[in-house]
Amino acid sequence: MKNWLRKNPQVRSLRLAAADLNGQPRGKRVPVRFADKAIDDGTRFPMSVLNLDIWGEDIDDSPLVLESGDRDGVLLPTERGFMPMPWLDTPSALLPIWMFHEDGKPFAGDPRHALDAVVRRYKARGLTPVVAVELEFFLIDDSGRHLQVPPSPRSGKRRKAGEILSLRALDQFDNFFTELYDACEEMDIPADTAISEAGLGQFEINLMHQNDALRAADDAWLFKMLVKGLARRHGFAASFMAKPYEDYSGSGLHMHFSVLDSEGQNVFDDGSETGNDTLRHAVGGCLAAMSGSTLIFAPHDNSYDRMVPGAHAPTGISWAYENRTAAIRIPSGSPVSRRIEHRVAGGDVNPYLTVAAILGAALNGIEDAIAPPAPITGNAYEADLPQIPSNWGDAIDRFETSAEVARIFAPELIRNLVLTKRQELHYMQDVTAAEKVEIYLDTV
Incomplete structure (x- = not known):
């Protein structure tokens, strides 16, 4: 993954994205200079983010939100690695990610893990x-x-x-x-x-x-x-x-x-x-x-x-x-x-x-x-x-x-x-x- 970025020095911006239950890409924009951290350590955001409604709102009474303190999952790169985003004006790269618990166990609410199972x-x-x-x-x-x-x-x-x-x-x-x-x-x-x-x-x-x-x-x-x-x-x-x-x-x-x-x-x-x-x-x-x-x-x-x-x-x-x-x-x-x-x-x-x-x-x-x-x-x-x-x-x-x-x-x-x-x-x-x-x- 790091080699891909070195071979594509024109890339100025990164997106880290996972699919929620509706198939919507959810994630973050990250400066290229922090790419190594994203690759090695992954990124974090609430588990509830993969369980939003079509408007992007939290689910009422979901155990992933208030009941659990809206705790984070750890999102690591999939085997796909970086790829360009040709629809954007700024040269950018997308890094697909999927969610795990802190102990490394796959998050069962992640649709990609559902297919992997x-x-x-x-x-x-x-x-x-x-x-x-x-x-x-x-x-x-x-x-x-x-x-x-x-x-x-x-x-x-x-x-x-x-x-x-x-x-x-x-x-x-x-x-x-x-x-x-x-x-x-x-x-x-x-x-x-x-x-x-x-x-x-x-x-x-x-x-x-x-x-x-x-x-x-x-x-x-x-x-x-x-x-x-x-x-x-x-x-x-x-x-x-x-x-x-x-x-x-x-x-x-x-x-x-x-x-x-x-x-x-x-x-x-x-x-x-x-x-x-x-x-x-x-x-x-x-x-x-x-x-x-x-x-x-x-x-x-x-x-x-x-x-x-x-x-x-x-x-x-x-x-x-x-x-x-x-x-x-x-x-x-x-x-x-x-x-x-x-x-x-x-x-x-x-x-x-x-x-x-x-x-x-x-x-x-x-x-x-x-x-x-x-x-x-x-x-x-x-x-x-x-x-x-x-x-x-x-x-x-x-x-x-x-x-x-x-x-x-x-x-x-x-x-x-x-x-x-x-x-x-x-x-x-x-x-x-x-x-x-x-x-x-x-x-x-």
Whole structure:
């Protein structure tokens, strides 16, 4: 880490940041001359900081605040190390950090530690998950009273319709996407294909699969930070808000994963087009945990506007082969690459919690040999299926009491997230629709 700074003497400012439960970066700005202290000793701030609501306020009655004296945690650098922050004018570097207790024990309320605990469960069985995510987002002109797509820097015109896989739509923002890919290269984020999507000014970028789930979640978290910051440099907003426009589809975060054994073989592959029992057991685990973990996949009030029939977001608990109306899709392709695509999460999620929830549920299914129901065919919206929770309050209640969730997340994290979401639910009842957009547009 110190060598990186020596090789980049232009850096004048540092940010030390960890993800809170809402996926918000929380941390400090530090002068470069104090970098060695941050690397060697870490930094400190209250444990409650990783458990703030969407407004950045303390959680009422949280045991992390007054009850404990609002005590500090110790935040140490992750293995990611320093990386540039290309969206800032001042040459700056970001150092991702995560929280520990004074005695070195991981803080269970840190979402990155939650994912690390799931990965360790896999390692204990000689297994390694391979993860890739697809992130959808909107480019938005939010300078007026109503949201609209930004005018094209090339033509000055606004693209007032969704254009699926339109090269013209991509080319209208060529400079933005060129800078975005350059910035991903600088930050070592493996950005792959970009496409235009069905929403107004909506795009998707895939991040390449990798056999380090923590790094994959890091990449998603950092990518969201980068896209939002870089868009502002171009004079518009980028938002991962689940549903900014009532009449257009919302944004999702689709996660693909497979699992390797100790010899590097895909445990889902039996040489067939359908995969083996291990794949089906992983699917069974994901389906069994889906209702209880919906709060992870749809963590905000606006999240539930996306999850409506016919809007390219699943509403029924189901799986299928090569069918994008199902909550879980098994893509076609070479058997050696057999994988599961989990399609429930919105773009507004915390990537660490989402990856942990999906991988943890799959491992529950593998460990318990959970047999899923038969895969569906046809339109899932028209099928008679058990339904994913369709409102925020139900999702909070089910998350709190789910036996499947209790096997994935520490009791402390479950408690903290429930307290956070109940506080947000309470205060959102007095917020207008326009104010909700203002709250979520830049935060999530």
